[in-house]
Amino acid sequence: xxxSITNIAPQKSPQHLKGMTMVxxxxxxxxxxxxxxxxxPSYRQHVMESRRADGATxxxxxxxxQESYRLNHIGYAEASDLSLPVNEYYDFSVVGVSATTYTLxxxxxxxxxxxxxxxxxxxxxxMNKTPSTCW
Numbered sequence: 211x212x213x214s215i216t217n218i219a220p221q222k223s224p225q226h227l228k229g230m231t232m233v234x235x236x237x238x239x240x241x242x243x244x245x246x247x248x249x250x251p252s253y254r255q256h257v258m259e260s261r262r263a264d265g266a267t268x269x270x271x272x273x274x275x276q277e278s279y280r281l282n283h284i285g286y287a288e289a290s291d292l293s294l295p296v297n298e299y300y301d302f303s304v305v306g307v308s309a310t311t312y313t314l315x316x317x318x319x320x321x322x323x324x325x326x327x328x329x330x331x332x333x334x335x336x337m338n339k340t341p342s343t344c345w
Contacts, residue, residue, distance in 0.1 A: 212342040258325045265273055265316045266345055269333045272302060272314050276335070284337065285309035300331075 230238075272292060279287040289304040299322035306313045316331040321330060328344035340345040 217230060258322065261299045261322050262328055262344060263329070264319075265297065265322075265331055266333075266339075268295045268297060268300065268302060269314045269316055270329060271295070272304070273333060273337075274334075276300075276304075276312060276314075286312040306334075 231326050244291050272294065275292050279291060286307050286309070287304070288307050292304065294302045294304075296299055299318065300316040301319055303315045303317070304312055305315055314333045318325055318329045327341060330341075330342045331344060
């Protein structure tokens, strides 16, 4: 007589089927929190630098408008003669306008005011950029 032996796996008790323990969950949350603390300041700095680069690009575009205006006129344009961009992070203006000189200025506003030494970007007719560390 042959007997067949079936291999029956032992049943796991409900205690083994609970999933993650509270300690494991707390470790995962601590790791996520640590990553956020380490990465967020770098991310925020990158965003401010990107917005600053956009402000500098807008100043260069206004400079092109000024040079185009001067081709047809004796001097450079006042702010009212140009189409100054509207920007969420900078206010643009034209100061010191004469027949041979002008200065374009971008002043930070909103959340861009956290940008420290680069709150005001300026560009003149000779491509002098101030502050030079912000360009």
